[in-house]
Amino acid sequence: MRCCLQLFVMLICASWGCKVAPIADADLKSPPSEYRRMSAYAPQGLIQLSTPQVAVDSSFFVNQCTIAASSGTADTWITYTIDGSIPTPQSTLLGPMLQLQSSATVNIRAFHKDYRASEIVSLKIRKLTDRAHINRISVDPAPAQQYSASTSILYDVLKGTSNYSQGGRWLGFQADRITMDITCQGAHLSTLTLSILEDHGSWIFAPQEIQVFADEEPLASQRLETPVTAHSSNTQMIEVTLPPSNYDRLRVVVKALDSIPPWHPGSGEMPWFFVDEVILE
Amino acid sequence: MLRRNFLKNTALSSLVVGLSPLAMYAHYKDIIIGHGTHRYKVDLNWGALNSSFYPVNDCHEMVQDAKGRILLLTNHTKNNVIIYDKSGRLLEVWGTEFPGAHGLTLKDEGGEDFLYICDNQRHEVIKTTIDGRIIMVLPYPKESGKYESADQYVPTETAIADNGDIYVADGYGLQYIMHYNAQGELLNIFGGKGEGDQFFDNAHGICIDDRDPSATTLLITARAQNKLKRFSLQGEHLTTYDLPGSYICRPVIHRDHVYLATIWSGNKDQGSGYISILDKDNKLISAPGGIQPIYENGLLQPMSQAVKVFHHPHDVCIDEDDNLYVAQWNSGKTYPIKLERV
Numbered sequence: 001m002r003c004c005l006q007l008f009v010m011l012i013c014a015s016w017g018c019k020v021a022p023i024a025d026a027d028l029k030s031p032p033s034e035y036r037r038m039s040a041y042a043p044q045g046l047i048q049l050s051t052p053q054v055a056v057d058s059s060f061f062v063n064q065c066t067i068a069a070s071s072g073t074a075d076t077w078i079t080y081t082i083d084g085s086i087p088t089p090q091s092t093l094l095g096p097m098l099q100l101q102s103s104a105t106v107n108i109r110a111f112h113k114d115y116r117a118s119e120i121v122s123l124k125i126r127k128l129t130d131r132a133h134i135n136r137i138s139v140d141p142a143p144a145q146q147y148s149a150s151t152s153i154l155y156d157v158l159k160g161t162s163n164y165s166q167g168g169r170w171l172g173f174q175a176d177r178i179t180m181d182i183t184c185q186g187a188h189l190s191t192l193t194l195s196i197l198e199d200h201g202s203w204i205f206a207p208q209e210i211q212v213f214a215d216e217e218p219l220a221s222q223r224l225e226t227p228v229t230a231h232s233s234n235t236q237m238i239e240v241t242l243p244p245s246n247y248d249r250l251r252v253v254v255k256a257l258d259s260i261p262p263w264h265p266g267s268g269e270m271p272w273f274f275v276d277e278v279i280l281e
Numbered sequence: 282m283l284r285r286n287f288l289k290n291t292a293l294s295s296l297v298v299g300l301s302p303l304a305m306y307a308h309y310k311d312i313i314i315g316h317g318t319h320r321y322k323v324d325l326n327w328g329a330l331n332s333s334f335y336p337v338n339d340c341h342e343m344v345q346d347a348k349g350r351i352l353l354l355t356n357h358t359k360n361n362v363i364i365y366d367k368s369g370r371l372l373e374v375w376g377t378e379f380p381g382a383h384g385l386t387l388k389d390e391g392g393e394d395f396l397y398i399c400d401n402q403r404h405e406v407i408k409t410t411i412d413g414r415i416i417m418v419l420p421y422p423k424e425s426g427k428y429e430s431a432d433q434y435v436p437t438e439t440a441i442a443d444n445g446d447i448y449v450a451d452g453y454g455l456q457y458i459m460h461y462n463a464q465g466e467l468l469n470i471f472g473g474k475g476e477g478d479q480f481f482d483n484a485h486g487i488c489i490d491d492r493d494p495s496a497t498t499l500l501i502t503a504r505a506q507n508k509l510k511r512f513s514l515q516g517e518h519l520t521t522y523d524l525p526g527s528y529i530c531r532p533v534i535h536r537d538h539v540y541l542a543t544i545w546s547g548n549k550d551q552g553s554g555y556i557s558i559l560d561k562d563n564k565l566i567s568a569p570g571g572i573q574p575i576y577e578n579g580l581l582q583p584m585s586q587a588v589k590v591f592h593h594p595h596d597v598c599i600d601e602d603d604n605l606y607v608a609q610w611n612s613g614k615t616y617p618i619k620l621e622r623v
Contacts, residue, residue, distance in 0.1 A: 037309070039311055042311065042322070042323040042324075043312065044310040048589045049589070071587065072587055073572055073573065114312050233550055
């Protein structure tokens with residue numbers, strides 16, 4: 001009777017294609033990974049966190065720069081590095097506010113146990129040590145009416161946020177060439193820096209070249225690579241190294257891209273150029 | 282003895298294996314998005330179809346009909362209207378004449394469902410039966426004196442009152458709101474582009490709000506301004522609700538709540554959308570895909586995306602079980618996602 005029962009069970013199991021072999025207790029408690037299954041719903045570990053909201057009082061500063069970041073989601077933690085390395089879940093925790101006194105590349109990233117880590121928010125902050133005083137800047141052509149302000153914002157050491165349509169902190173131009181004439185207190189200069197906005201989603205592109213002249217003589221220039229894919233909104237500081245000398249007048253010519261690149265929905269149109277600060281050191 | 286025990290053990294073990302394969306599986310944990318009383322699991326594959334045969338471009342809007350079917354409007358002229366059951370099974374497709382299909386409103390008129398489709402390319406509002414037979418076409422409102430040509434009129438949404446009056450939001454044109462009677466005769470026009478309370482930028486979505494039994498009103502989105510505006514049915518501005526950081530498409534009222542697909546957020550970065558849910562007092566109480574809504578001194582703090590479930594939600598449809606169906610614009614030609622209420 002018992003033999004028949006055993007035979008019957010084995011036949012049933014064989015018909016179901018089961019392995020007729022002893023299963024260890026350990027396997028019953030924690031199945032091997034190939035036996036995991038999903039429900040109909042999105043699982044842990046699939047969806048990525050959005051980048052955390054990061055606010056900086058000013059990316060270029062004289063004494064101190066304050067960075068605040070928040071994720072807006074419970075159980076998320078944010079870490080950062082200041083040596084340019086990629087933040088990990090174990091990197092230094094970013095509290096409600098971070099204050100830095102030296103130039104650095106600050107990389108910030110958010111983590112949560114249910115989601116993939118966010119993209120990295122990368123900020124270049126710059127301590128201004130030998131900033132030369134700028135008296136006046138005139139621009140030609142004039143900025144577009146809706147993105148206009150006094151040119152004094154270009155030397156107020158207050159950085160615009162990437163929300164360019166508010167705050168009157170940016171000058172926006174849609175032209176192939178923008179000329180800035182700068183008068184400054186005669187000072188020994190070696191670097192000119194432009195702080196610009198790049199936001200391809202809003203058709204705002206970095207220029208292809210920046211040329212610097214003194215008394216109509218070319219001093220230096222900086223070429224930039226044409227982007228081949230869309231970049232999300234970010235601010236950049238473009239440095240042009242000048243022959244070290246005393247200057248009291250400089251002309252900066254910004255050459256925009258000839259047209260918006262072919263991969264962009266605005267292909268062929270004239271790009272926008274946004275600038276919020278000129279720094280002479 | 283040993284052999285008998287061995288066989289017995291083997292058979293019993295195999296029986297266990299054979300009878301309960303499912304118990305062997307460890308389950309992934311499902312994520313839950315949203316806040317407070319309105320939280321959801323995410324079914325990313327709900328509306329997925331074979332795109333070689335049932336393609337979509339932008340999935341613009343969704344409604345539920347009297348039979349409980351979920352209708353999707355897309356601007357792909359192979360099948361402008363795709364109809365699913367609530368489980369996501371394809372039931373029916375129709376529509377080849379709506380290249381700019383954008384707005385979709387359903388209204389029960391005398392026991393029969395009718396659809397009102399706004400077409401951005403045809404510059405018209407088209408009324409159809411539930412299976413696509415054309416009943417009426419509303420061309421651009423030349424009689425208003427505000428429009429010189431049809432090109433200036435790019436209607437995005439309609440709202441239908443209980444008496445059959447039709448309100449049309451010209452969200453991508455001159456930002457006016459047209460008020461017609463059921464026969465298509467223009468009764469009133471208000472709004473227009475501007476910054477003041479009674480103006481819009483842009484008047485993307487409109488719905489009838491009859492949650493307050495003493496006064497039926499209109500809710501109209503001013504998407505670029507991140508505002509939801511309340512107007513009387515006669516076109517007088519009543520209230521503005523600020524939703525900073527939220528680029529809201531159209532308001533959809535279900536029970537006491539207002540649901541708004543939020544196509545972008547924050548700095549209007551690509552792919553930064555989520556869903557906004559307001560309570561009966563029009564306060565933001567949940568944002569599936571977005572950060573926790575926080576009010577300080579009665580003011581909503583700027584909102585942004587929290588997790589990348591959505592790219593560009595364009596509309597949300599709510600069924601009788603409070604589940605959400607989300608249609609997305611410019612999101613890689615993907616099909617609607619379902620959020621199941623938990």
